[in-house]
Amino acid sequence: DIQMTQSPSSVSASVGDRVTITCRASQGISSWLAWYQQKPGKAPKLLIYAASSLESGVPSRFSGSGSGTDFTLTINDLQAEDFATYYCQQANIFPLTFGGGTKVDI
Amino acid sequence: QLQLQESGPGLVKPSETLSLTCTVSGGSISSSSYYWGWIRQPPGKGLEWVGSIYYNGNTYYSPSLKSRVTISLDTSKNQSSLKVNSVTAADTAVYYCARLWKTTTTFDYWGQGTLVTVSS
Numbered sequence: 001d002i003q004m005t006q007s008p009s010s011v012s013a014s015v016g017d018r019v020t021i022t023c024r025a026s027q028g029i030s031s032w033l034a035w036y037q038q039k040p041g042k043a044p045k046l047l048i049y050a051a052s053s054l055e056s057g058v059p060s061r062f063s064g065s066g067s068g069t070d071f072t073l074t075i076n077d078l079q080a081e082d083f084a085t086y087y088c089q090q091a092n093i094f095p096l097t098f099g100g101g102t103k104v105d106i
Numbered sequence: 107q108l109q110l111q112e113s114g115p116g117l118v119k120p121s122e123t124l125s126l127t128c129t130v131s132g133g134s135i136s137s138s139s140y141y142w143g144w145i146r147q148p149p150g151k152g153l154e155w156v157g158s159i160y161y162n163g164n165t166y167y168s169p170s171l172k173s174r175v176t177i178s179l180d181t182s183k184n185q186s187s188l189k190v191n192s193v194t195a196a197d198t199a200v201y202y203c204a205r206l207w208k209t210t211t212t213f214d215y216w217g218q219g220t221l222v223t224v225s226s
Contacts, residue, residue: 001169032210032211034210034212034213036153036213038153042218043202043204043216043217043218043219044153044202044213044216045216046212046213046214049207049210049212049214050210050212053210055214087152087153089153089155089212089213091210091211091212092211094158094166095155095166095167095168095169096143096155096158096211097155098152098153098154098155099152100152101152101153
C-alpha cells in the first residue's frame with residue numbers, strides 16, 4: 001500500500017495569511033493526488049484533483065502542485081471559511097489511501 | 107444535482123453485521139464513468155477508504171478490511187450497499203458513501219455521512 005504523510009498536522013494562521021500544507025507519498029504516484037477540505041460535522045469536499053487541477057466552484061486562492069512523491073496545497077489570502085481540516089489522497093492505485101490530515105485553525 | 111444519502115442502523119452490537127445503503131439521486135449508478143465508494147472516519151480521527159465498486163460489479167477493498175467487507179450495487183434501486191461482518195468497537199465511525207470519478211480516481215460527490223456505533 002502507498003502511505004501518505006501530511007505535514008504539519010496542525011497550523012495556526014490568521015485571515016490574510018498564506019498557508020502551505022505538504023503531502024508525501026511512500027512511492028511515486030505521478031500526478032495522481034487529490035486534496036479535500038473538511039469542516040466539523042460535514043463531509044469532505046474535493047478541492048484539487050490530479051495534483052493541480054482546481055475543482056469547479058473552488059476559489060482560486062487554493063492551488064496545488066507537485067508530482068512523484070512530494071505535493072503541496074497552498075491557500076493564499078486565507079479567509080475565515082478556510083479554517084478546516086485538509087486531507088490528501090493518492091489516486092494512483094487501489095487501495096486508495098489518505099493522509100492523516102492537517103488542521104488549519106486560528 | 108447528484109445527491110447521495112446513507113441509511114441504516116446507528117447502533118450495532120459487537121460481533122454482528124453492519125449494513126448500510128447509499129441511495130443515489132440525480133444520476134445513474136450504472137454509469138461507466140464512475141466507481142461508488144465507502145469511506146469511514148472514526149470519531150476525532152482521519153479518513154479511511156473502505157472499498158469501491160464499479161458499475162460492472164468489480165470490487166476493490168481495503169486490505170485491512172477485505173475479509174469482513176462486502177460492497178454491492180442494486181441498479182434497479184440506484185443504490186450501493188456496504189456490509190461489515192463481525193464488528194467491534196473499532197468499527198465505530200461516520201460512514202460516508204461517495205462517487206469516485208474514474209478518470210482521476212477522486213471522490214467528487216459525498217453523502218452527508220451516518221454515524222454507526224458498535225456497542226452492546
